[in-house]
Amino acid sequence: MKNTPLPINPDGSALKGIRGHVLTYKADPFLNDENECYDYYDDGMVVIQDGHILNVGAYNDIAPQYPELTDIDSYPDAVIMPGFIDCHVHYVQSPMIGSFGDTLLNWLNQYTFPTEAKFKDKKFADEVAKIFFRQLLEQGTTTANVFSTAFAESVDAFFEESERYNTRMISGKVLMDRNVPDAVKDESPEESIIVSERLLKKWHHRGRQLYAVIPRFAPTSTPKQLELAGQLYQRYIDQGVYMHTHLDEAQNEIDWVTQLFPDQPNYTEVYRHFGLVDRRSVMAHCCIVREEEWQTLHNCQCGVAHCPCSNLFLGDGQFKMWEAKQQDRPVRVGMGTDVGGGTNFSIPRNLGEAYKVSMLQMKNIDAIKAFYLATRGGAEALHLENTVGSLAPGYEADIAVFSLCPSEFAGWRMKFTKNIFEKLFALMTLGLDNMNIATYVAGNKVFDRKRGQQYMYASEFAETEYKPSQKQR
Ligand code: GUN
Ligand code: ZN
Numbered sequence: 309m310k311n312t313p314l315p316i317n318p319d320g321s322a323l324k325g326i327r328g329h330v331l332t333y334k335a336d337p338f339l340n341d342e343n344e345c346y347d348y349y350d351d352g353m354v355v356i357q358d359g360h361i362l363n364v365g366a367y368n369d370i371a372p373q374y375p376e377l378t379d380i381d382s383y384p385d386a387v388i389m390p391g392f393i394d395c396h397v398h399y400v401q402s403p404m405i406g407s408f409g410d411t412l413l414n415w416l417n418q419y420t421f422p423t424e425a426k427f428k429d430k431k432f433a434d435e436v437a438k439i440f441f442r443q444l445l446e447q448g449t450t451t452a453n454v455f456s457t458a459f460a461e462s463v464d465a466f467f468e469e470s471e472r473y474n475t476r477m478i479s480g481k482v483l484m485d486r487n488v489p490d491a492v493k494d495e496s497p498e499e500s501i502i503v504s505e506r507l508l509k510k511w512h513h514r515g516r517q518l519y520a521v522i523p524r525f526a527p528t529s530t531p532k533q534l535e536l537a538g539q540l541y542q543r544y545i546d547q548g549v550y551m552h553t554h555l556d557e558a559q560n561e562i563d564w565v566t567q568l569f570p571d572q573p574n575y576t577e578v579y580r581h582f583g584l585v586d587r588r589s590v591m592a593h594c595c596i597v598r599e600e601e602w603q604t605l606h607n608c609q610c611g612v613a614h615c616p617c618s619n620l621f622l623g624d625g626q627f628k629m630w631e632a633k634q635q636d637r638p639v640r641v642g643m644g645t646d647v648g649g650g651t652n653f654s655i656p657r658n659l660g661e662a663y664k665v666s667m668l669q670m671k672n673i674d675a676i677k678a679f680y681l682a683t684r685g686g687a688e689a690l691h692l693e694n695t696v697g698s699l700a701p702g703y704e705a706d707i708a709v710f711s712l713c714p715s716e717f718a719g720w721r722m723k724f725t726k727n728i729f730e731k732l733f734a735l736m737t738l739g740l741d742n743m744n745i746a747t748y749v750a751g752n753k754v755f756d757r758k759r760g761q762q763y764m765y766a767s768e769f770a771e772t773e774y775k776p777s778q779k780q781r
Pocket of ligand 2: 396397398554
């Protein structure tokens with residue numbers, strides 16, 4: 309956490325303010341006194357300069373420090389939060405969201421692979437990437453850890469669209485060279501790694517884009533492909549490259565892994581054996597995890613994506629949040645929508661489902677913990693906690709504006725709440741689709757529910773945002 313405030317307006321360039329209720333986290337409320345873990349300002353302001361946060365605090369403290377700041381967007385009925393972080397989602401499954409779910413493995417064969425086969429066509433990939441980003445930004449998600457397909461075209465389409473918005477995103481080519489239809493199967497392990505490395509060199513750290521090595525899951529890669537994937541990851545881990553995969557999602561999947569890798573004592577060890585378990589490894593699901601696997605995930609500082617909507621839809625199993633957050637070996641946990649196993653693009657809606665999954669285990673997740681998972685928790689799972697996921701000086705200015713009255717009824721319901729967290733809990737439980745009303749990416753308002761042109765690319769803001777006439781708003 310960068311606690312030292314930057315100097316006020318260090319280079320004299322234009323300032324922007326966002327005013328409203330402001331909520332941000334500085335520590336994990338699962339592990340600390342939860343009231344020490346966040347800052348909340350009932351009337352707060354975030355000051356932005358050059359795409360970064362310059363200052364945050366109570367409006368009455370902050371405003372006098374910036375007499376030249378007149379360009380202020382005010383949201384009196386909304387909570388200004390860090391943009392939400394989706395730690396696991398398949399953009400390429402947007403066209404098949406809501407397909408009839410049987411078991412995970414049948415659903416993959418029936419719907420997922422045929423859909424993913426279409427992404428060899430760059431035009432189709434472009435179309436889906438465009439729709440996907442709109443869904444994410446509408447819901448207030450500004451960073452995501454994203455599966456593409458085995459086709460390089462789908463990776464290019466994704467990063468090209470991300471670059472247009474200037475979003476901080478993680479993706480890469482999916483690796484799969486067995487147990488999938490020929491239409492989506494890699495030609496050979498060697499070729500799949502050559503293509504991955506070429507994409508990595510093209511996209512990693514280009515602007516805000518970050519690359520991940522993505523073996524889909526152990527059953528769809530040969531040992532040779534996992535070995536080469538591990539070597540690629542280890543060659544680039546110091547440069548911030550990720551490894552992203554599925555782990556321990558459903559019992560029949562785990563049974564299959566046991567058959568395929570009989571020499572390994574558990575599923576996590578399969579990945580570890582090939583050098584794939586390390587500090588930038590992000591594991592989706594982790595519903596059925598043995599104690600020794602939690603130990604490994606903790607020791608290796610892996611991130612875990614909790615995807616409750618998807619786990620419920622596919623009948624996978626229940627994520628054990630309170631095992632993951634065991635005090636003596638806590639694991640970094642963020643939220644994932646896992647579209648298209650997940651049935652919506654909204655991180656707050658997934659929080660509502662995370663609460664219910666936890667309740668089935670006789671534990672609760674209150675709104676303090678929930679919105680931590682949606683923001684700073686996600687950033688910690690992705691090892692980006694010094695970059696995004698908090699509103700503090702020096703952080704990238706990615707912001708969600710979360711309405712406290714998204715509908716007439718919800719606004720009325722708020723009258724019967726005592727504090728901000730009661731309001732947020734009711735809203736994540738209601739799970740309305742229009743709760744996020746504006747989204748800022750690197751300081752640009754790329755989504756505005758009320759604007760004629762709801763979505764705007766970064767290039768459309770060049771110079772115009774800070775013209776004197778616009779400062780008068
Ligand atoms: N395991 C391997 N592939 C997938 C996928 O596409 N979705 C989910 N939920 N689990 C998987
Ligand atoms: Zn998934």
